[in-house]
Amino acid sequence: MTTRFRARVSYDGTSYAGWQIQPAHATVQGEMEKAIRFLTGGHVRVYCSGRTDQGVHGRGQVVHFDLAGEWTASKLLRGLNAKLPEDIRVEALRRAPADFDARFSATGKEYRYFIWDGPVMPACFRLYKVHVRRRLDVSAMNAAAAHLAGRHDFASFSANPNREVDGTVRTLRSLRVKRTADGVAIVARGDGFLYKMVRSLAGFLIRVGLGDLAPEDAPAILKARKRTATVPTAPPQGLFLWKVSYSSRRFGNEHRS
Amino acid sequence: MTTRFRARVSYDGTSYAGWQIQPAHATVQGEMEKAIRFLTGGHVRVYCSGRTDQGVHGRGQVVHFDLAGEWTASKLLRGLNAKLPEDIRVEALRRAPADFDARFSATGKEYRYFIWDGPVMPACFRLYKVHVRRRLDVSAMNAAAAHLAGRHDFASFSANPNREVDGTVRTLRSLRVKRTADGVAIVARGDGFLYKMVRSLAGFLIRVGLGDLAPEDAPAILKARKRTATVPTAPPQGLFLWKVSYSSRRFGNEHRS
Numbered sequence: 001m002t003t004r005f006r007a008r009v010s011y012d013g014t015s016y017a018g019w020q021i022q023p024a025h026a027t028v029q030g031e032m033e034k035a036i037r038f039l040t041g042g043h044v045r046v047y048c049s050g051r052t053d054q055g056v057h058g059r060g061q062v063v064h065f066d067l068a069g070e071w072t073a074s075k076l077l078r079g080l081n082a083k084l085p086e087d088i089r090v091e092a093l094r095r096a097p098a099d100f101d102a103r104f105s106a107t108g109k110e111y112r113y114f115i116w117d118g119p120v121m122p123a124c125f126r127l128y129k130v131h132v133r134r135r136l137d138v139s140a141m142n143a144a145a146a147h148l149a150g151r152h153d154f155a156s157f158s159a160n161p162n163r164e165v166d167g168t169v170r171t172l173r174s175l176r177v178k179r180t181a182d183g184v185a186i187v188a189r190g191d192g193f194l195y196k197m198v199r200s201l202a203g204f205l206i207r208v209g210l211g212d213l214a215p216e217d218a219p220a221i222l223k224a225r226k227r228t229a230t231v232p233t234a235p236p237q238g239l240f241l242w243k244v245s246y247s248s249r250r251f252g253n254e255h256r257s
Numbered sequence: 258m259t260t261r262f263r264a265r266v267s268y269d270g271t272s273y274a275g276w277q278i279q280p281a282h283a284t285v286q287g288e289m290e291k292a293i294r295f296l297t298g299g300h301v302r303v304y305c306s307g308r309t310d311q312g313v314h315g316r317g318q319v320v321h322f323d324l325a326g327e328w329t330a331s332k333l334l335r336g337l338n339a340k341l342p343e344d345i346r347v348e349a350l351r352r353a354p355a356d357f358d359a360r361f362s363a364t365g366k367e368y369r370y371f372i373w374d375g376p377v378m379p380a381c382f383r384l385y386k387v388h389v390r391r392r393l394d395v396s397a398m399n400a401a402a403a404h405l406a407g408r409h410d411f412a413s414f415s416a417n418p419n420r421e422v423d424g425t426v427r428t429l430r431s432l433r434v435k436r437t438a439d440g441v442a443i444v445a446r447g448d449g450f451l452y453k454m455v456r457s458l459a460g461f462l463i464r465v466g467l468g469d470l471a472p473e474d475a476p477a478i479l480k481a482r483k484r485t486a487t488v489p490t491a492p493p494q495g496l497f498l499w500k501v502s503y504s505s506r507r508f509g510n511e512h513r514s
Contacts, residue, residue, distance in 0.1 A: 010380040057381055081377060091377045120338060120348045123267040124314055124385055124497075240381075 002066040005076065006096035006251075009048075011058040012087035013236065014127050019051040019061075028052070028088055032063065035083035039076070040067060049102045049244040050109065053196070055236030057128065059112070060091075060243040064102040100251055108173065108245040109193060113186040113202040113238045117209070129183060130202075130238035136209030138179050141186075144208040145175040147218035148201065155225040157201055158194035159233060168194055168225070177205060184209075187242075196233050203232035259323040262333065263353035263508075266305075268315040269344035270493065271384050276308040276318075285309070285345055289320065292340035296333070297324060306359045306501040307366065310453070312493030314385065316369070317348075317500040321359040357508055365430065365502040366450060370443040370459040370495045374466070386440055387459075387495035393466030395436050398443075401465040402432040404475035405458065412482040414458055415451035416490060425451055425482070434462060441466075444499075453490050460489035 009032070017025035021033065032046045049062045067076075077093040084090070099105075114129040116122065121131040148157075155161035155168040173189045186205060188198050204221070207213045213230070221230060266289070274282035278290065289303045306319045324333075334350040341347070356362075371386040373379065378388040405414075412418035412425040430446045443462060445455050461478070464470045470487070478487060 012380045012383075059379070059381070077377075086378075086383050087380050089377050089380045091379065120334075120346050121343075122316070122348065123269045123344050123346045124316070126269075126343050128381055 002068050003071065004064055004066050004096045004098050004100060005071075005073070005093060006062065006064050006100055006102065007077075007080075007090050007094075008092040009058055009061045009063055010089050010091055011061065012127070013052060013055050013057040015087060016054065018054040018056065019048055019058075028058070028061075031084060031088050032080075035080050036065065036067070038083045039079045040069065042068065047102050049106050050193070050241065052239075052241055053236055056239045056241070057237075059240045060110075061241050062102045062106070062244040062246075064096060064100055097251065100246075102244070105246050105251060106192075106244050107247055108189060108191055109241070110187065110189045110243040110245075111193065111198040112240045112242045113188070113198060113234065114183060114240070115186070115202075115206065115238060116183040118183075125182070127237060128240075130206075130235050132206055132210065134210055136184050136206065137211065138177050138184060138209065140211070140215055141177040141184075141205045141209045143215035144205055144213075144218045145177055145186075147215065148172060148222065149175045152222050153225050154194055154197055154222070156221050156227055156231060157197050157204070158227060159196035159200065161194065161225075161227060164194055166192075170194060170197070175201065177209075199234045199236065199239055200227075200231050202234035202238065204230075206234060207232070259325050260328065261321055261323050261353045261355050261357060262328075262330070262350060263319065263321050263357055263359065264334075264337075264350040265348045266315055266318045266320055267346050267348055268318065269384070270309060270312045270314040272344060273311065275311040275313065276305055276315075285315070285318075288341060288345050289337075292337050293322065293324070295340045296336045297326065299325065304359050306363050307450070307498065309496075309498055310493055314494075314497045316497045317367075318498050319359045319363070319501040319503075321353060321357055354508065357503075359501075362503050362508060363449075363501050364504055365446060365448055366498070367444065367446045367500040367502075368450070368455040369497045369499045370445070370455060370491065371440060371497070372443070372459075372463065372495060373440040375440075382439070384494060385497075387463075387492050389463055389467065391467055393441050393463065394468065395434050395441060395466065397468070397472055398434040398441075398462045398466045400472035401462055401470075401475045402434055402443075404472065405429060405479065406432045409479050410482050411451055411454055411479070413478050413484055413488060414454050414461070415484060416453035416457065418451070418482075418484060421451055423449075427451060427454070432458065434466075456491045456493065456496055457484075457488050459491035459495065461487075463491060464489070 021029045117132045117136045151171040278286045303322045373386045374389045374393045408428040
């Protein structure tokens with residue numbers, strides 16, 4: 001008899017070889033499974049909404065796992081955080097229906113990509129933003145983003161379109177660029193994302209912001225359905241998996257435990 | 258023949274034993290003097306607007322130093338950043354009048370203290386905010402802050418009032434607490450600050466925000482002019498030296514080089 005738990009997890013990707021467990025490297029999944037092993041003595045697999053690559057951060061990653069025995073959500077949350085390193089935190093945890101799946105039940109995801117566009121990168125931003133030396137034209141970036149939002153074949157924005165088992169058509173519900181006091185943020189919301197799609201969108205938008213490409217180049221790049229050097233993959237440390245959405249009718253709303 | 262330079266510097270205090278040079282520990286001053294030695298071959302002393310303690314961050318620290326030889330500001334800025342570790346950055350640099358002194362010419366300083374008030378500290382905030390588990394009452398904190406703003410004897414808010422050679426009266430031009438999407442920020446502006454004064458103000462305001470002390474306790478604490486356990490020193494990682502002001506008539510406005 002096991003109980004399924006669902007957790008919202010944040011992590012600083014700086015020190016990890018990404019989400020997925022690997023033999024010789026520290027990974028977020030590896031640390032979470034180790035913490036559960038400390039608490040329960042058993043090996044438990046932790047499933048996430050979508051793997052993040054080396055150096056990418058989690059702000060609102062969602063995971064699920066099954067535990068035997070009697071665990072209250074609040075005791076389990078405290079126990080996990082006591083065993084996990086401080087750069088991985090379980091921010092919320094609760095029981096979930098047996099058919100809740102962090103990946104397959106997700107109805108949408110939000111990623112954010114952060115950029116500092118100035119001559120020198122402020123010291124305390126270096127781990128969580130990407131540095132672009134010249135000031136970005138945010139209006140041009142938003143004009144380009146408007147061409148990309150919607151349902152399209154995003155093969156030109158995937159690192160490996162042939163690997164995608166579900167094809168390369170996705171719905172980008174919104175793609176917006178905004179300037180804040182702390183630089184520039186790209187916010188991408190969609191029903192699902194291809195491998196390295198957000199970093200490819202960011203790489204393209206940064207080139208537009210620098211004036212190397214025009215917003216009007218976007219439709220032709222989409223239409224080509226082929227990855228080329230025109231679209232670079234922006235570096236990982238600017239990327240945060242920000243939020244994962246689920247049907248609140250079926251799985252309830254997120255809350256802190 | 259030497260030229261005086263003035264620089265605006267940001268640093269992540271996490272890995273440093275504070276500003277001031279020490280024999281066996283990495284310090285911000287030590288790293289800056291080492292970078293200058295790499296570039297110029299000579300030993301040059303770097304003076305700052307005010308030392309920061311171990312673990313405290315710099316967002317807009319200002320320094321001055323004198324160099325012999327021909328250096329353009331832009332070449333020096335690039336050279337220093339090439340030699341400095343990434344957690345110390347020279348964000349702006351320019352020639353300054355020979356009587357410019359980062360410390361004694363300063364007319365005001367702004368510090369900011371950042372807090373996350375929730376059950377779990379998000380992973381990527383851990384190095385730059387302090388964690389308070391319960392939600393803070395920001396209105397109460399601002400009511401307390403209103404008692405502290407102005408010209409007062411702040412001996413009760415100094416870690417070592419007897420050590421202060423200029424006495425313990427300072428003008429706190431403003432002290433404000435605001436809630437943002439990323440937690441709570443305390444902003445303190447003044448003509449000068451005593452040793453550990455901002456962390457003491459933060460420690461007191463946090464106790465008020467938690468309901469352990471009342472805003473109306475502030476006048477009596479000020480009046481006592483004696484440090485007691487009522488006022489704790491808040492931890493260093495929440496504190497940023499945010500900005501240092503100088504007379505723009507005498508020394509010009511800050512700009513990037």
